[in-house]
Amino acid sequence: MASVLPPVLIIEMFLGLPxxxxxxYYFCKYMKSWRTNVTFLFNLILSDFLLLLSLPFRIDNFIRGExxxxxxxxxxxxxxMLAVNRSASIAFMTAVAFDRYFKVVHPHHKINYISSKQAAGVACFIWAAVIALRIPLLANNLxxxxxxxxxxRSFSNYEKLSPGLLLHYIVFIFEFFVxxxxxxxxxxxxxxxxxSRPRLNGDKKGQRAIRTVLVIVGVFVFCFFPSxxxxxxxxxxxxxRNKYCNAYNLTTELFSMSLAFTYLNSALDPVIYCFSSSLFHNYLKRTLNWTGMI
Incomplete structure (x- = not known):
């Protein structure tokens, strides 16, 4: 595991950070209208960026044989930091999907007309919730x-789990299934x-909405299901574990390796930005054209 994880995490970090x-940079400099979806996308980007900044310490840990x-x-x-930003990334992915859901399925619902301040308030609530649920990690000897x-490690072979670490385990499992x-x-x-509505079926916004949600589902399952x-x-x-010692040890190693997939989510999320925001998609194309990459 120690020999496999460092190069994988290094690749994820160098793919995700740019x-x-x-x-x-784009959202801070060019985005003038901070609508609901923009606010959620920005916070998704922020959570991914902060998670990737925390990875070098895990890489060093694995290089040194834990x-x-x-x-x-x-x-x-x-x-x-890793747990908070992983949970925040999941929460804001879900928020982006729900924003698309209400825009298409309930276009006249009042939730579609909330102000930028209200959207920012929802984002602050999400951050407060995920931070509160992960506070026990600061209170326990890990x-x-x-x-x-x-x-x-936040996941280990504890003989007896403290209430705080038990909450950490429960959140890790339930946030995936919910x-x-x-x-x-x-x-x-x-x-x-x-x-059911042919007029919407040919609409670009409707098509973008379903592509966005399907990409979110695909990235989410690919990154979080293994762990x-x-x-x-x-x-x-x-x-x-005494009876199935080999199977237990193998599965424990696989679980530790599968956590690399959860960090991969932060590297793949820029794909979601491209599908969610046509403006960012066009900006990315202009940038790549300018650099000669396409």
Missing amino acids: GNIMAL TWLFGDAWCRINLF LSTGQNHSRC TLMLLIFCSARITSILR IATGLTVLMLNSH
């Missing part, structure tokens, strides 16, 4: 030290409406 920096050199306090802060190791159900609901309803599948398997095998 796209997110470009998106932040030897953490930065002390207990920074271990807690680093894992807190650094496991031994003769030959110093591991910094979000997946909401995204499937949005994509199914948008598709159904477009099919959920292996994590739940570890939990099931935990009470029988």
Whole structure:
């Protein structure tokens, strides 16, 4: 695992940072109207950018064979930053999907007419919620030290979970299944409406809406399902790990490796920006044309 994860995380960081920096620059400099979808996309970009900035410490940790050199306090802060921004990224992906859902399925609903300040208020509430749910990571000792190791993990083989870490586990599992159900609901309803209304089916905004939601669903499942599948398997095998020792150890390793997929989400999210914002898509094309990349 130690030999595989560092190059994977380095690739994710160098793929994700340019796209997110470009998106932040564009939204800050060129975006004049901060509508609801723009506000949610900006916060999605911000959460991805902050997560990628936290990755170098995990890369260093794995390069050294899971030897953490930065002390207990920074271990807690680093894992807190990763968890908060991963949850925020999921939350704002869902918010973007719901914005598209209401625009297509309920075009006259009052939620489509909320002001920029109200949208900013919703974004602040999302940040406050995800931070509050991850606060226990700052209150628990997450650094496991031994003769030959110093591991910094928020998921580990604890004999007894503290209430704070139990909440961390529950949030990790439930945010996947709740979000997946909401995204499937949005994509199914948008598709159904477009099919039942021929006028909308040929509309560019309607087509962009379904493409956006489908891309979000695809990125979400690809990035988060591996960690959920292996994590739940570890939990099931935990009470029988003496009997299924090899299977338990293998699944534990696979779970640790699958967390790299969750960070990949932050590198792939610029694809969502392209599908969600035609203005950003056109800006990206102009930039790539200018640099000679296309």
